[in-house]
Amino acid sequence: MTQDMTTSDPDESDGTTASTSPDPGGFSEARTQTTQEGTSTAPTVVESRDLAVYYGDEQALQPTTMEIPEKQVTAIIGPSGCGKSTFLRSINRMNDLIDVARVEGELRFRGKNVYDEDVDPVALRRRIGMVFQKPNPFPKSIRENVAYGLNVQGKEVTDEAVETALRRAALWEEVEGKLDSSGLDLSGGQQQRLCIARAIAPDPEVILMDEPASALDPVATSQIEDLIEELARDYTVVIVTHNMQQAARISDKTAVFLTGGELVEFGETNRIFENPEHQRVEDYITGKFG
Numbered sequence: 001m002t003q004d005m006t007t008s009d010p011d012e013s014d015g016t017t018a019s020t021s022p023d024p025g026g027f028s029e030a031r032t033q034t035t036q037e038g039t040s041t042a043p044t045v046v047e048s049r050d051l052a053v054y055y056g057d058e059q060a061l062q063p064t065t066m067e068i069p070e071k072q073v074t075a076i077i078g079p080s081g082c083g084k085s086t087f088l089r090s091i092n093r094m095n096d097l098i099d100v101a102r103v104e105g106e107l108r109f110r111g112k113n114v115y116d117e118d119v120d121p122v123a124l125r126r127r128i129g130m131v132f133q134k135p136n137p138f139p140k141s142i143r144e145n146v147a148y149g150l151n152v153q154g155k156e157v158t159d160e161a162v163e164t165a166l167r168r169a170a171l172w173e174e175v176e177g178k179l180d181s182s183g184l185d186l187s188g189g190q191q192q193r194l195c196i197a198r199a200i201a202p203d204p205e206v207i208l209m210d211e212p213a214s215a216l217d218p219v220a221t222s223q224i225e226d227l228i229e230e231l232a233r234d235y236t237v238v239i240v241t242h243n244m245q246q247a248a249r250i251s252d253k254t255a256v257f258l259t260g261g262e263l264v265e266f267g268e269t270n271r272i273f274e275n276p277e278h279q280r281v282e283d284y285i286t287g288k289f290g
């Protein structure tokens with residue numbers, strides 16, 4: 001099961017944590033991505049190299065090598081317990097918060113291994129934000145939720161900056177005029193878009209989403225899906241989803257993890273769903289197991 005890492009306390013580290021630490025250095029290299037389908041022009045932003053994750057003695061992720069392209073949506077799918085969330089959390093070092101978690105191999109962000117000793121994980125999380133399964137706005141006003149995201153980056157909290165973040169999260173029109181009411185008074189879908197506004201307010205480069213619509217009704221889910229496609233114009237989005245139709249609808253690339261934490265196939269979403277290379281992947285996406 002995905003660990004519930006939601007928090008309502010702004011002081012807890014949740015991927016939007018405030019810090020005055022300097023940005024980690026060395027995250028500047030971008031290079032052209034090579035995929036199973038050949039060479040594409042989208043630069044690789046995040047890359048795992050034989051990345052393996054253990055919880056105590058249990059290996060949750062087998063050595064995984066994968067290149068995530070810039071300003072696209074990459075979906076991670078697979079049956080329950082196959083390591084999807086574990087992989088996602090390793091990208092911005094959220095696994096650091098789990099005592100028994102241990103990582104081997106490399107996870108590179110713009111060419112630099114985020115597990116190098118000189119990388120500050122809090123600063124890293126400003127550049128790689130996260131949205132969780134359960135909407136987790138702080139028990140504060142809508143404005144303060146977004147302001148928190150702006151403060152993280154040391155940005156001035158102006159009305160304009162708050163509006164911009166809410167517009168980018170497709171929430172502005174529903175909350176204009178009630179910015180001082182509690183974020184908790186919004187509907188589930190609105191709360192999740194508020195969390196997205198909070199996550200994008202610091203202007204991260206990558207947004208990690210762990211089943212962001214699984215707690216929402218179909219209408220709210222559809223709004224979140226539209227928003228994710230829109231966000232990929234400006235941000236690199238990596239989304240874990242149980243919903244294969246959702247992955248097929250909104251992602252450019254799909255990674256299929258199967259039981260035992262093994263990345264079995266990764267490539268263009270259309271190709272994965274129409275013509276998977278591996279029988280096990282075909283069985284999974286056609287519902288024969290999982």
Ligand SMILES: Nc1ncnc2c1ncn2[C@@H]1O[C@H](COP(=O)(O)OP(=O)(O)OP(=O)(O)O)[C@@H](O)[C@H]1O
Nearest residue numbers: 001002003055060079080081082083084085086098
């Ligand atoms: N905090 C933890 N401590 C110990 N084991 C964990 C922890 N989190 C996950 N695991 C184990 O690691 C494996 C992978 O879990 P993970 O949550 O990454 O899978 P998942 O594919 O995201 O699952 P789901 O779809 O059910 O959310 C599972 O066997 C799980 O029990």
